[in-house]
Amino acid sequence: MKTAGWRCEVTSKYRRLARQLQGQIENGVWQPGDKLPSLRETVKQSGFSLMTVLNAYQLLESQGWILAQPQSGYRVAPCQHSPANLARPALHAAEAVDVNAFIFNVLQSGQQPDCVAFGSAFPDASLFPQEQLARSLGRVARHLTPDQQLVLPPGCAELRRAIARRYAARGMEVTPEEIVITSGALEALNLSLQTLTRPGDWVVVEAPAFYGALQAIERLQLKALAVPADVTAGLDLDALADALGRYPVKACWLMSHCQNPLGVSLGVQSRSRLLALLREHQVPLIEDDVYMELYDGERAPLPLRAQDPGVLHCSSFSKTLATGLRIGWVSAGKRAPDIQRLQLMSTLSTSAPMQLALADYLASHHYDRHLRTLRRVLQQRKQRFYEALCQLLPAQVRVDPGTGGYFLWLSLPESMDATRLYHLALAEGITIAPGRMFAAGEQFRHCFRLNVSLPWNSRTEAAVGRLSVLIRALISGC
Ligand SMILES: Cc1ncc(COP(=O)(O)O)c(C=O)c1O
Numbered sequence: 001m002k003t004a005g006w007r008c009e010v011t012s013k014y015r016r017l018a019r020q021l022q023g024q025i026e027n028g029v030w031q032p033g034d035k036l037p038s039l040r041e042t043v044k045q046s047g048f049s050l051m052t053v054l055n056a057y058q059l060l061e062s063q064g065w066i067l068a069q070p071q072s073g074y075r076v077a078p079c080q081h082s083p084a085n086l087a088r089p090a091l092h093a094a095e096a097v098d099v100n101a102f103i104f105n106v107l108q109s110g111q112q113p114d115c116v117a118f119g120s121a122f123p124d125a126s127l128f129p130q131e132q133l134a135r136s137l138g139r140v141a142r143h144l145t146p147d148q149q150l151v152l153p154p155g156c157a158e159l160r161r162a163i164a165r166r167y168a169a170r171g172m173e174v175t176p177e178e179i180v181i182t183s184g185a186l187e188a189l190n191l192s193l194q195t196l197t198r199p200g201d202w203v204v205v206e207a208p209a210f211y212g213a214l215q216a217i218e219r220l221q222l223k224a225l226a227v228p229a230d231v232t233a234g235l236d237l238d239a240l241a242d243a244l245g246r247y248p249v250k251a252c253w254l255m256s257h258c259q260n261p262l263g264v265s266l267g268v269q270s271r272s273r274l275l276a277l278l279r280e281h282q283v284p285l286i287e288d289d290v291y292m293e294l295y296d297g298e299r300a301p302l303p304l305r306a307q308d309p310g311v312l313h314c315s316s317f318s319k320t321l322a323t324g325l326r327i328g329w330v331s332a333g334k335r336a337p338d339i340q341r342l343q344l345m346s347t348l349s350t351s352a353p354m355q356l357a358l359a360d361y362l363a364s365h366h367y368d369r370h371l372r373t374l375r376r377v378l379q380q381r382k383q384r385f386y387e388a389l390c391q392l393l394p395a396q397v398r399v400d401p402g403t404g405g406y407f408l409w410l411s412l413p414e415s416m417d418a419t420r421l422y423h424l425a426l427a428e429g430i431t432i433a434p435g436r437m438f439a440a441g442e443q444f445r446h447c448f449r450l451n452v453s454l455p456w457n458s459r460t461e462a463a464v465g466r467l468s469v470l471i472r473a474l475i476s477g478c
Contacts, residue, residue, distance in 0.1 A: 025076055196251040264403065287314065
């Protein structure tokens with residue numbers, strides 16, 4: 001008790017100091033580029049300890065108010081980076097989430113044959129190694145013994161070992177016993193959330209968030225605390241601190257890498273601060289990491305799970321290998337037995353032949369080679385679409401490419417409704433994912449997500465052209 005109280009006092013002191021300094025910057029006491037008093041000077045003036053002052057400065061730095069200068073202390077960030085100029089969306093607390101009907105309709109409409117599926121959440125399936133997978137499926141089907149027909153949770157041991165080896169290759173210690181195989185990441189995420197919560201509990205999600213999180217919250221009768229995220233810095237950690245301080249949060253469902261729909265990844269400092277905040281408030285994290293293999297650049301980013309074994313790390317093969325196999329997993333640490341029990345009660349188990357086929361595929365060592373090609377092609381396609389959209393769309397439309405993955409996030413002028421664009425485009429056989437899918441409120445109504453994993457050809461070029469015409473017509477009609 002004593003320790004917790006002490007930690008709380010230290011926490012509020014550095015936040016108080018950070019708020020004071022932030023107020024001084026907002027009021028013009030300190031101008032962009034000004035050098036701030038050194039840590040020691042501030043210790044002297046404020047009477048706070050060096051640790052408190054350092055924490056306050058680091059907090060302001062992580063929020064973009066100030067910049068650390070090697071050898072010369074801290075300066076106020078230039079205007080364009082100052083959060084005061086970036087109308088900050090507020091924390092959104094939703095007692096009831098009601099998104100399922102809308103999301104269901106949008107997802108169903110994306111099933112139309114022959115539509116240009118810019119609204120899809122999955123990469124172009126022709127990029128998957130269909131033949132190799134078919135060979136693995138065939139091999140498994142031919143040799144399937146009666147006792148292999150059903151594999152109860154935690155799932156096929158060979159597959160769990162193969163996944164554990166992939167963690168090990170990133171320097172992470174995850175044992176096969178901690179891993180539970182699920183029907184896609186969605187089941188892993190849902191089971192994790194259900195294990196940690198009871199109806200009526202508060203859960204932190206991002207705003208905008210992957211709609212699966214909102215659907216799960218609605219289904220489990222939970223309450224959503226939507227913490228703003230933006231395309232440059234990702235999750236607003238100050239707002240998260242605020243949410244954790246004010247609400248009895250039972251779980252956070254977040255993405256640290258290649259967030260859906262923004263595509264943003266958290267920087268090193270933000271990741272550490274996020275984990276520190278969650279530790280401080282003793283809130284478990286469900287890390288949705290379905291895009292973990294689809295990074296830009298040479299080095300695979302480490303999941304937050306690498307820094308904290310308490311994180312429930314959820315991922316799948318749906319975005320990289322085969323959407324339809326529906327194989328995912330959660331690396332659940334000490335919560336693995338709870339997840340297994342819940343899975344047994346809900347779906348019994350994940351399809352055994354599919355698990356065996358995937359284990360067979362992974363054992364044939366083609367996966368990393370395939371991933372290298374997949375990442376390269378996705379990057380090229382995204383770049384091509386990004387350039388075309390920047391050229392074709394009117395200047396009022398903002399296009400954000402994010403890092404990694406295969407989505408672009410577009411923002412129309414705020415007065416506009418991308419749901420209208422969605423309906424107009426759908427009538428022409430083009431789907432998009434309108435912003436309303438990604439929040440319990442209306443704050444992203446003017447935004448939409450495009451899947452740009454498709455090849456750039458006459459069909460997709462024409463579809464982008466039509467979208468541009470529709471957008472121009474909507475803007476001029478506003
Ligand atoms: C962010 C995110 N999480 C989870 C999922 C679900 O993944 P799976 O198909 O493996 O269930 C998706 C799929 O669209 C996603 O985009």
